[in-house]
Amino acid sequence: MLDHSNVKQFYEQLYTTDYMGEDGFACWSQNGVELERVRDVLCQVQGPIASVLDYGCGQGRWATVLAEQFPAAQVTGIDISQTAIARAQQRFAMHRFVAFDGERAPFADGSFDLLFSYHVLEHVIDLEAVVADMARLVKKGGYLCIIFPCANAGSLEEKTMRLIKDGKVTTPQGEMVFHFERSAGHLRRLSSAQISERFACQGARLREQSFACQFFGAVDYLVRSTDGGYIRSFCAVGRAVHRLAALRLGVLQYALLVVARLIKWRRLGWLSSGCEALVTSLARLEWRLGRHRPNGSAQFLLFEKI
DSSP: OOOTTTHHHHHHHHTTTTTTSHHHHHHHHTTSHHHHHHHHHHTTOOSOOOEEEEETOTTTTTHHHHHHHSTTSEEEEEESOHHHHHHHHHHOTTSEEEEOOSSSOSSOTTOEEEEEEESOTTTOSOHHHHHHHHHHHEEEEEEEEEEEEBOOTTSHHHHHHHTBTTSEEEOTTSOEEEGGGGGGTOOOOBOHHHHHHHHHTTTEEEEEEEEEOSSHHHHHHHHTSSSHHHHHHHHOGGGBSSHHHHHHHHHHHHHHHHHHHHHHOGGGTHHHHHHHHHHHHHHHHHHHHHTTOSOOSEEEEEEEEO
16 A cells, blocks of 8 residues: 555656657547647636746656646656656756655655646545645646546546446545446546545635546547556456446446457558547547536646635
């Protein structure tokens, strides 16, 4: 179990692999849909932005995007992993990257116009302390862009978890996480209301909220996962709550595996490329038309510091 005593070691070990690095990030967003989502949210930021902090920057994969979006800004990244920071500095030498203890960032209050955090809060040990630290770092009138797994009801993921025994796991800290997330170091999954309330307590007002992966977005990332093992783990057919649930999980697993194989078997030519294009188009359309529907399994929240 992750706690203050082993979390740094856990992520140092994780970053000896390609965890969310060049290969990992490519798998997650190779079709550009996730990049479009992030840019759409960042476009909502108003006013001059002179300083940006990527909180939990990993290997710096978002530094270039942030610099392109805010060309006048100095981009700084921080992370708990020395290994990740070293790689980020090597890859993006024009930006500044700093390692820290994961509890309090080494910057003065109000140092940044924008704080960006991409899939970080599900990993931190002390959520309340990190939310307070994030809010502390942003000057009044500045913004916090928080991207985070979502526990709102009605997404493909949430509906699937209802069909699985212990699909929704209660952690020792009393928080909820989906069963397939635990191996990746995820400690929680919160609803948009729960996370917004925590930032509101720190003087950050919700300005804009968008949601992704209601259905097709989730299919998109599942079929692009590294291998069929992830899909089988996600569906967990053998742990269905009843026979009908097992049937539904089995059908879902079979469909996802077929689509995944069609996309990856390039020797199928136009059939493979056509299947990939269809999945990408549906995920993109879902975002364009349904980003304000709260039944997504990913949330993109923009807060303003007041």
